[in-house]
Amino acid sequence: MTVPEITPEERAELDKALLDALNPLASAIRSRATGLPEHRMWEGDPAEVALSVLATWKVVDAQVKSLTARAAGTAGSYGASYEQMGAAWGITRQGARKKWPEAVVRTPAATPITLELFGGAAALTRDPASGDWTWTGRGADGTHGAAGDGTRYPTREEAAAYAGAFLQEHAAATP
Incomplete structure (x- = not known):
């Protein structure tokens, strides 16, 4: 399996969808941090606002990593090898094993x-x-x-x- 390529149009749609999903979360996080209402998220020091967005991307990144690990575990439970997972992710078999160490659980041949x-x-x-x-x-x-x-x-x-x-x-x- 090769790493899928997306078209520039698909990339633009993905960017828009991610930003649309991020904005409400960024507003809620900034509101909790500053005590300002969510509709006033963009008010304030531009650097602080940009750092709020960056912090929100960190939350999204952690969630994507969790979902990715879950997908790798699901693939492993259906018999996918680290070699196959690495190919899907664009990394080596060893890289996949390091990235998702619990994804493939081998049942020893002696244990039917x-x-x-x-x-x-x-x-x-x-x-x-x-x-x-x-x-x-x-x-x-x-x-x-x-x-x-x-x-x-x-x-x-x-x-x-x-x-x-x-x-x-x-x-x-x-x-």
Whole structure:
């Protein structure tokens, strides 16, 4: 994935949207700091007003960092690697790991997750090197199955869906 480029028009729209969102927050913060009503935010020493805006951007910056970390964590929970996150952010894999150290949680290959459905069971395992998932299982009818031909799945949920379909197909016959 490459870092997306935006057009000059999109950049102008983004700037306007950010400024429109910033102004009410800047007014509220300045009002609390000075005791002046929000509609008088722009009155006063120009340097103090500009510093109020700067302080407000700091608040926005912290919130953007928090939301970015949340997005990285969500991507990691769905199986994205640090290499993929780095590519999306325009940094190296190592840079992504440093920036979002908790985003990718590796489940050791030796610790399978057991899925019990329809009287059978399947073990979901994650390859620590690639981060991909696979499954093996035994249906209630005694049939053994596994992800076919070395098939790997990018997320635990996808592997579980295939394993669940196998277990349903090999459920014990109902009298």
